[in-house]
Amino acid sequence: MIQVNGLVTHVQELPPVAADPAAGGVAAAADAGPGGEPGAGPAVGPAAESPAGRPVAVLVHGIGPDSLASWYLSLAHPLADAGFRVIMYDLRGHGRTERPPAGYRLDDLVDDLAALLERLGVDAPVHLLGNSLGGSIAFGYTARHPDRVASLVAVESAPATAQWLARVGRQLERAAQPDGDGEPPALTTRGGERGARYAAAVRRLVATTTAGRDLPASTPADPAALRAITCPVLGIFGSDSSAVDLAPALVGLLPQTELVVVPGHRHAVLVTARDQVRRQVLPWLARQLADTGQPALRG
Amino acid sequence: MPADHDTILTEISQMLRAVLPGIDPDEEITMDTSFRDDLEMESIDVISLAGRLQARYGDSVNFAQFVAGLDVDSLRALRVGELVEHIATALDSPPASVAQVAGQ
Numbered sequence: 256m257i258q259v260n261g262l263v264t265h266v267q268e269l270p271p272v273a274a275d276p277a278a279g280g281v282a283a284a285a286d287a288g289p290g291g292e293p294g295a296g297p298a299v300g301p302a303a304e305s306p307a308g309r310p311v312a313v314l315v316h317g318i319g320p321d322s323l324a325s326w327y328l329s330l331a332h333p334l335a336d337a338g339f340r341v342i343m344y345d346l347r348g349h350g351r352t353e354r355p356p357a358g359y360r361l362d363d364l365v366d367d368l369a370a371l372l373e374r375l376g377v378d379a380p381v382h383l384l385g386n387s388l389g390g391s392i393a394f395g396y397t398a399r400h401p402d403r404v405a406s407l408v409a410v411e412s413a414p415a416t417a418q419w420l421a422r423v424g425r426q427l428e429r430a431a432q433p434d435g436d437g438e439p440p441a442l443t444t445r446g447g448e449r450g451a452r453y454a455a456a457v458r459r460l461v462a463t464t465t466a467g468r469d470l471p472a473s474t475p476a477d478p479a480a481l482r483a484i485t486c487p488v489l490g491i492f493g494s495d496s497s498a499v500d501l502a503p504a505l506v507g508l509l510p511q512t513e514l515v516v517v518p519g520h521r522h523a524v525l526v527t528a529r530d531q532v533r534r535q536v537l538p539w540l541a542r543q544l545a546d547t548g549q550p551a552l553r554g
Numbered sequence: 555m556p557a558d559h560d561t562i563l564t565e566i567s568q569m570l571r572a573v574l575p576g577i578d579p580d581e582e583i584t585m586d587t588s589f590r591d592d593l594e595m596e597s598i599d600v601i602s603l604a605g606r607l608q609a610r611y612g613d614s615v616n617f618a619q620f621v622a623g624l625d626v627d628s629l630r631a632l633r634v635g636e637l638v639e640h641i642a643t644a645l646d647s648p649p650a651s652v653a654q655v656a657g658q
Binding site (some may be wrong): 322324345350 | 594596598599601602607624625626627629
């Protein structure tokens with residue numbers, strides 16, 4: 256737990272896995288990841304040996320019953336295995352981070368991310384990965400500091416347009432209802448015991464904080480600021496989610512966006528289609544590193 | 555000397571009580587204690603515990619491997635005993651690099 260922007264914040268870091276000297280610094284693409292996954296893609300050349308030279312991945316979760324767990328259990332370890340320093344944190348009001356009663360506008364959440372990176376002494380461009388509202392936070396940070404972001408992966412997310420913010424507000428309202436039939440937030444896949452627990456968690460968030468009011472009332476991202484984002488962007492959506500219809504707007508604002516739609520999955524695609532998301536994200540990040548001449552990933 | 559299950563269980567119990575201050579001091583934590591059913595842990599609580607375990611036992615215990623293949627539900631369904639056994643097994647095994655040198 257560390258103090259970030261005045262809040263006691265739960266942060267988890269995974270150090271980059273050191274390159275195996277026996278492999279001569281060239282990753283074997285056939286090496287299995289921790290989940291038994293095949294190598295993410297070809298690694299070209301030796302990875303940098305010093306931790307300071309390793310690429311940094313910052314994973315941002317979404318609003319509601321979500322926490323860093325959704326990233327920890329999906330991309331975190333494969334990214335560390337591939338040579339990234341992985342940084343995850345619980346948003347204010349979520350997981351094990353302090354829950355202040357106020358300050359849940361999107362700009363506040365972007366402030367928190369900026370303060371976290373400053374507190375951790377991260378000064379090289381980072382690779383941001385955001386899930387749902389976490390992606391909006393990532394876009395917001397990148398719009399403010401385009402030179403500090405090397406690439407951006409957005410799962411079920413979009414920049415904070417007025418349309419997207421209104422949608423988040425409706426999702427919070429629906430998720431907080433006992434028998435809500437709206438699309439559940441990140442960690443839920445269906446109703447039942449899990450859905451009931453998550454609905455209860457969102458009700459507590461909405462009842463004890465201004466999150467329910469702050470988020471829909473947030474200042475939408477300035478299109479001019481968004482157009483200043485020139486880093487590579489990967490957008491991943493579930494084909495059956497309600498957010499997928501925001502994909503065209505995302506591509507319209509950020510034409511460099513590569514789009515992947517995972518068939519048969521909904522808003523919780525990061526959790527329900529974990530292997531597919533890994534198979535998209537890891538090679539995409541390897542390509543970004545290769546393109547910029549940064550230290551290559553291990554396979 | 556084989557890693558002592560009792561010692562590991564005691565240390566994990568202490569960490570659990572630190573992670574979950576709401577646990578009744580009189581409630582015994584045993585090898586059969588379920589994260590979900592007995593301790594009402596969320597996945598984030600299990601991950602917080604894993605962070606402390608990593609700090610305590612270091613790289614000799616590969617938690618990446620332990621959580622690999624686990625998702626939100628299966629993580630919560632774990633029993634304390636499964637964690638103890640994983641740690642004990644890892645502590646009893648020589649590090650890979652040592653094994654390689656020994657084999658040369």
